[in-house]
Amino acid sequence: xxxxxxxxxxxxxxxxxxxxxxxxxxxxxxxxxxxxxxxxxxxxxxxxxxxxxxxxxxxxxxxxxxxxxxxxxxxxxxxxxxxxxxxxxxxxxxxxxxxxxxxxxxxxxxxxxxxxxxxxxxxxxxxxxxxxxxxxxxxxxxxxxxxxxxxxxxxxxxxxxxxxxxxxxxxxxxxxxxxxxxxxxxxxxxxxxxxxxxxxxxxxxxxxxxxxxxxxxxxxxxxxxxxxxxxxxxxxxxxxxxxxxxxxxx
Amino acid sequence: xxxxxxxxxxxxxxxxxxxxxxxxxxxxxxxxxxxxxxxxxxxxxxxxxxxxxxxxxxxxxxxxxxxxxxxxxxxxxxxxxxxxxxxxxxxxxxxxxxxxxxxxxxxxxxxxxxxxxxxxxxxxxxxxxxxxxxxxxxxxxxxxxxxxxxxxxxxxxxxxxxxxxxxxxxxxxxxxxxxxxxxxxxxxxxxx
Amino acid sequence: xxxxxxxxxxxxxxxxxxxxxxxxxxxxxxxxxxxxxxxxxxxxxxxxxxxxxxxxxxxxxxxxxxxxxxxxxxxxxxxxxxxxxxxxxxxxxxxxxxxxxxxxxxxxxxxxxxxxxxxxxxxxxxxxxxxxxxxxxxxxxxxxxxxxxxxxxxxxxxxxxxxxxxxxxxxxxxxxxxxxxxxxxxxxxxxxxxxxxxxxxxxxxxxxxxxxxxxxxxxxx
Numbered sequence: 001x002x003x004x005x006x007x008x009x010x011x012x013x014x015x016x017x018x019x020x021x022x023x024x025x026x027x028x029x030x031x032x033x034x035x036x037x038x039x040x041x042x043x044x045x046x047x048x049x050x051x052x053x054x055x056x057x058x059x060x061x062x063x064x065x066x067x068x069x070x071x072x073x074x075x076x077x078x079x080x081x082x083x084x085x086x087x088x089x090x091x092x093x094x095x096x097x098x099x100x101x102x103x104x105x106x107x108x109x110x111x112x113x114x115x116x117x118x119x120x121x122x123x124x125x126x127x128x129x130x131x132x133x134x135x136x137x138x139x140x141x142x143x144x145x146x147x148x149x150x151x152x153x154x155x156x157x158x159x160x161x162x163x164x165x166x167x168x169x170x171x172x173x174x175x176x177x178x179x180x181x182x183x184x185x186x187x188x189x190x191x192x193x194x195x196x197x198x199x200x201x202x203x204x205x206x207x208x209x210x211x212x213x214x215x216x217x218x219x220x221x222x223x224x225x226x227x228x229x230x231x232x233x234x235x236x237x238x239x240x241x242x243x244x245x246x247x248x249x250x
Numbered sequence: 251x252x253x254x255x256x257x258x259x260x261x262x263x264x265x266x267x268x269x270x271x272x273x274x275x276x277x278x279x280x281x282x283x284x285x286x287x288x289x290x291x292x293x294x295x296x297x298x299x300x301x302x303x304x305x306x307x308x309x310x311x312x313x314x315x316x317x318x319x320x321x322x323x324x325x326x327x328x329x330x331x332x333x334x335x336x337x338x339x340x341x342x343x344x345x346x347x348x349x350x351x352x353x354x355x356x357x358x359x360x361x362x363x364x365x366x367x368x369x370x371x372x373x374x375x376x377x378x379x380x381x382x383x384x385x386x387x388x389x390x391x392x393x394x395x396x397x398x399x400x401x402x403x404x405x406x407x408x409x410x411x412x413x414x415x416x417x418x419x420x421x422x423x424x425x426x427x428x429x430x431x432x433x434x435x436x437x438x439x440x441x442x
Numbered sequence: 443x444x445x446x447x448x449x450x451x452x453x454x455x456x457x458x459x460x461x462x463x464x465x466x467x468x469x470x471x472x473x474x475x476x477x478x479x480x481x482x483x484x485x486x487x488x489x490x491x492x493x494x495x496x497x498x499x500x501x502x503x504x505x506x507x508x509x510x511x512x513x514x515x516x517x518x519x520x521x522x523x524x525x526x527x528x529x530x531x532x533x534x535x536x537x538x539x540x541x542x543x544x545x546x547x548x549x550x551x552x553x554x555x556x557x558x559x560x561x562x563x564x565x566x567x568x569x570x571x572x573x574x575x576x577x578x579x580x581x582x583x584x585x586x587x588x589x590x591x592x593x594x595x596x597x598x599x600x601x602x603x604x605x606x607x608x609x610x611x612x613x614x615x616x617x618x619x620x621x622x623x624x625x626x627x628x629x630x631x632x633x634x635x636x637x638x639x640x641x642x643x644x645x646x647x648x649x650x651x652x653x654x655x656x657x658x659x660x661x662x663x
Binding site: 137140141143144147148151152157160161164165167168169171172175176178179180182183 | 594606617660
Binding site for chain 3: 290292312315316318323326329345
């Protein structure tokens with residue numbers, strides 16, 4: 001399958017690098033602003049949940065980190081697949097950049113989940129909660145990917161082998177998610193979010209969505225920044241990089 | 251062709267006709283093995299292409315792979331199987347019905363036919379690899395230093411078989427440290 | 443198909459020539475199963491509760507033990523690259539190797555399970571479900587193990603990393619399999635999780651070998 005011509009621009013490292021340079025201030029600025037607004041609104045001004053009280057305020061952070069973690073894996077898998085099929089080194093670079101970010105967000109999801117768990121269940125960790133189990137497994141998938149990548153000396157081989165792993169992983173994620181949810185429905189343990197989520201009034205919904213947007217923008221900002229670093233590392237001594245560095249303070 | 255940070259070779263271009271031989275010469279580590287493997291389809295060049303009969307080598311249809319035989323440093327013998335078992339397996343994969351016993355006789359391996367491969371000497375293992383090469387019936391031979399570990403008699407055998415193969419219209423690319431052994435008219439010399 | 447038979451029978455023959463190695467996963471399984479009662483207090487009721495889980499986890503861990511033999515041996519003596527270069531479809535070759543491996547590694551393991559189940563006071567009535575669940579999980583497990591072996595075949599020392607890659611992917615098998623046995627122990631029909639295991643098996647067997655073949659090709663370069 002041939003790619004459309006305009007797509008080939010995205011195969012050029014200098015082009016992508018410069019594009020990232022242009023996009024980052026917007027992503028970072030807007031993301032940062034939304035983070036500030038959403039955090040203050042959610043943590044200070046929104047009403048407390050009638051069931052869980054103040055501790056439910058974590059809903060402005062925890063689900064977002066979990067969602068970003070999953071999105072990162074999907075980005076990683078799609079980029080890997082593109083890189084594998086069309087032999088685009090840049091696509092592999094995107095996948096490599098997304099992996100550690102996804103791992104960190106997933107870890108944060110587990111961490112914020114534990115923080116939420118303390119006041120809710122009285123304990124930081126509850127094996128029965130399906131979301132904890134799922135997040136933990138997702139974290140392992142990320143760690144496995146990173147470990148496999150590190151194990152290869154040849155970067156090109158590492159790219160393609162981990163691409164296969166990422167695609168297999170992404171197919172597995174819905175299966176694992178379903179099986180964990182199914183398992184939970186049998187054991188009737190208490191969850192962080194009741195069936196269908198807590199009844200969110202508009203007061204809570206708006207800051208919730210603001211935070212979702214904020215985290216998403218921040219993720220892409222982080223991704224582009226890492227991608228730039230990855231590009232520089234891969235391109236090494238290329239002329240355009242030397243020109244860039246010579247250009248000015250960076 | 252790059253391997254890691256090293257450029258092994260570049261601007262390499264050649265074509266091989268039927269009954270033609272190409273000899274790869276160069277010091278150890280110059281990339282002869284890598285080039286042969288790329289020709290076989292076991293790896294992709296960093297840029298450029300390898301084609302056999304007009305088709306990219308790495309995308310050959312399964313049946314067409316029967317036309318290319320690659321023999322590298324590893325002898326591709328299961329040590330726990332006997333020589334005969336190894337050869338019969340090879341014959342099954344390459345769908346030939348050559349008489350295994352006959353080839354073994356020709357290679358003076360009759361006495362070790364039913365011995366497990368782990369007990370063979372290096373020279374004997376090389377001869378079994380030769381048997382597999384012959385049995386494959388391939389048109390293109392890609393050989394990586396086929397005469398190492400062989401005594402004079404064995405070396406003469408390899409050269410003789412190569413000559414016969416070329417005479418029958420076959421092609422061969424051979425990496426070797428002794429190009430004079432194989433000297434043939436119209437041979438391509440590629441120095442890496 | 444001729445090629446399938448050739449690769450399949452060769453792999454079986456090679457495996458049996460080193461039959462002492464076939465025993466390793468079985469011994470490992472027995473050790474793991476023995477360690478659990480040592481670690482927990484072995485009252486009859488408690489054993490029955492944890493028994494199913496212990497047996498499943500032990501099976502999963504033991505299946506990792508032999509997986510190096512799947513591709514690494516062939517990679518080291520050069521037969522794997524010849525296999526890829528031969529006029530045989532790589533996917534067919536993968537099916538053959540993986541099936542042979544399952545027959546030689548997993549099936550003996552599953553044979554050990556009923557005996558161990560007895561020691562954990564799992565009622566005899568639940569045994570058929572336990573074995574059936576394991577058999578239904580075997581194709582998926584084989585494919586996952588094969589994938590782990592294929593992804594690491596290009597590494598000099600693949601051993602420790604394979605578990606990281608394969609085990610998280612086996613969690614659905616664990617969930618459905620143990621659930622099936624638990625249901626059967628309580629006298630309830632276990633059809634639902636068994637069907638789910640079967641569905642996973644179909645998915646794994648149809649798509650898995652493609653991924654395995656791709657990984658092997660990259661690893662061998």
